[in-house]
Amino acid sequence: MATLTQQKNNQILHGAGLGLRRDFMPELKQRLDSGEIINPPDFYEIAPENWIGMGGRHARVLREYTEKYPFACHGLSLSIGGVSPLNIEFLKQIRTFLDTHQISIYSEHLSYTHDSSYLYDLMPIPMTLGAAKYVADRVIQAQEILGRRLILENVSTYAMPAAEMSEAEFICEVIQRADCDLLLDVNNVYVNSINHHSDARALIQAMPPERIRYLHIAGHHQEDATLLIDTHGNDVNHAVWELLQFTYDTIGIRPTLLERDFNIPSLDGLLNEVDQIRHLQTSHRHQKFTQPNAHELSHASA
DSSP states (O other): OOHHHHHHHOOOOOSSSEEEEEETTHHHHHHHHHTSSSOOOOOEEEOGGTTOOOOOHHHHHHHHHHHHHHHHEOOOOOOTTSSOOOHHHHHHHHHHHHHTTTOEEEEESEEESSSSSEEEEEEEOOHHHHHHHHHHHHHHHHHHTSSOOEHHHOOOSSTTTTOOOHHHHHHHHHHHHHHHEEEEHHHHHHHHHHHOOHHHHHHHHSSGGGGGEEEEEEEOOEEEEEEEOSSSSOOOOHHHHHHHHHHHHHOOOEHHHHHHHHSOOHHHHHHHHHHHHHHHHHHHHHHHHHHOHHHHHHHHHH
């Protein structure tokens, strides 16, 4: 069996990705097969819970996708911060699914989702040192069963119960103790900055770049001036696009995926936002390679 370190590099994502949903899979497949889409997404992401145990036509179509294109899996119900013991059988099912589709990248939310029964939401973990140690131990246990490094996503929250440290400190503490990776959700950073009156850019600057495997970007709902709800049901907000640009400027380009789970627009509408991600990535590369270096600046001012 490959080690966790070896598994880490088995599949490399790049470019701009799209969360894959059954709503538009038939149209997307037809247009991909016909070559109609000139710049298709570079990779896709699915929630394994929506596919495990599924057979028939849907399973066959998914298999056709995973055989052709790079994929990541983004879990919904591991409840890595929950008080109930980890669901070992569920983790084994996840591993089987990932192995079957040869997907090495599996992420989950830095939150909890159930306590004896499912809460159908991403609940905030108390940001304390004790909680960070507890979560890290569970991540280590999960990684051993999965045979892969777990990638944790920062989540949007609407309360910060019993917080003894900042969100950035808590995320970094968990990642370092567990020796796992980070899925940096730029929209969630922005949502939390409004909801908790924090500095979105400072949080991004505090994240360890070497741990960031890929990024998420999505739309949100503005309930009022001081409350944003992470719905994945709107177009990406201008301020979030700006924060994505800042993220690239801070940590360099990372594979970036568009999430859209509700009020799903036309496929062309989704692909336009994927292209916007790609445009920011291209602009960043162009800016990076056209900026004069320190020697040129010194020579020009001499």
